[in-house]
Amino acid sequence: MTSETEVTPKKLNSDESPKGKRRKLFRGGMGLSGKLLVLTILFVMLSEVLIFVPSIANYRNTWLRDRLAVGGVAATLLSESETLSPQVQHELLEATGAQAISLAVGERRNLIAMDSSQMNITKTIDMTRDSPWDAIGCSLQFLTGTRTGQIRVIGDIDMRSGGRVDMVFPASLLRDDLQKYALNILQLSLIISCLTAALVYLSIRSLLLRPLQRLTGSMMRFAESPENAREIIKPSGRSDELGEAEIQLQSMQKSLNQTLNQQRRMAALGLAVSKINHDMRNLLASAQLFLERLEMLPDPTVQRVAPKILATLDRAASYTSAVLSYGKVQEAAPELRVIRLASVLRDVEEVLGLSSYSKGIEMHVNVPETQELEADPEQIFRVLLNLCRNSVQAMEASKGASEVVCRIEIHSEVEEDMLSIYVSDTGPGIPAKAQEGLFKAFQTSGKVGGTGLGLAIAAEIVVAHGGKITLDKDVTTGACFKIQLPHKHGVQAAEKVTRLFPADSSKG
The missing domain is CATH 3.30.565.10 (Histidine kinase-like ATPase, C-terminal domain)
Structure with a gap:
């Protein structure tokens, strides 16, 4: 009799199971959500940097123009006086932060105020000829501290006769203000980047990551028990690409579930046929023996029908020998x-x-x-x-x-x-x-x-x-x-x- 073998599913160890594979996949690495958050912050910061550089140059120009305006007004009011008292000069220089202020009208040049410190002018800035690229390069030099000494700034003032004001500033004064401004911009950029990243992260997580996690979870549960029809995913009804992916995954899981059930049915049928085949061959052999005895009878009908019955039994016996041939590769x-x-x-x-x-x-x-x-x-x-x-x-x-x-x-x-x-x-x-x-x-x-x-x-x-x-x-x-x-x-x-x-x- 055909031996019966029971096929039991192979047990997977913790590393071979779907959960183990998932733990192994994410072990020591950052998940998709974390990567998305970090990339969003970096990209927003990059955008802020592209905005930060022109804003630094604009801050430098505004800083210089404000001091030129104050110096120009003071120089205009005091231009009629030949000399100023040291106290007034000190107050004027203190108000503008300059070390020297002069006014040029036509060919005439008047020194309005000046302190007693030694001059070491390393940079001259003419606001009437200063280009945006020059402003950006100069701002970065002051911000990084590569420019030291004094800077000379020249600008026009609003006078009926026309005039230009010439002022000298210490480079450290502009550098300190630029660094304070840059620090404030950096803090604001970090707040905006984190807020934007959080909003983008929550939006993408809701629209993409959670549905993907749902698909992944359904795949893992179905992989653990593909014969359980309850583990087949139920589409959420979305009308986008993820909704289509859910529908296709459901179709694939249903097809695989039906295939596995059919294979189980075929395996059970093969076992049943092998048992029936064994007993059927014994019954056919007994029927052939009985028919051979009947052939010995002199009855004409028996003599005519018995060979046909015997041929049919022989054919049936040959079928029992090949009854399992369909389960093989071919007939x-x-x-x-x-x-x-x-x-x-x-x-x-x-x-x-x-x-x-x-x-x-x-x-x-x-x-x-x-x-x-x-x-x-x-x-x-x-x-x-x-x-x-x-x-x-x-x-x-x-x-x-x-x-x-x-x-x-x-x-x-x-x-x-x-x-x-x-x-x-x-x-x-x-x-x-x-x-x-x-x-x-x-x-x-x-x-x-x-x-x-x-x-x-x-x-x-x-x-x-x-x-x-x-x-x-x-x-x-x-x-x-x-x-x-x-x-x-x-x-x-x-x-x-x-x-x-x-x-x-x-x-x-």
């Missing part, structure tokens, strides 16, 4: 022989019990007795038997009043180098929904008790013979299958069969 390689198609169809008619019209179903065979075909007789018998049995079962299930015609018609046509065999019936037909996966395993046409293997096995056998089987969709009543097989095999057919089934392939 056994066909053993090509020259056969008469009409003889095979008569065997099918007798096995189905249609020769005596006992089931109320007619079988009309319109195939010439001389029609020969090069094929495996047992495999072609299985193909035709499966098709005719499906027709019989469909018509028996839908048979109503006695006037309903139940008939199977089989005829053949030679089309170029192919032999076409048509198997049609007057049954209810095949629903359009079932026609999509008609020749796939476990895809039944809706009949009660069907396994969905008959047409799949028939299609595999026909393809192994170098032909094809199709459903004629133009037929409006019943169902009609068209089997196309090579009419003249010759050397080409033998080579094709050799390619499909190498010499070392095992028989199912």
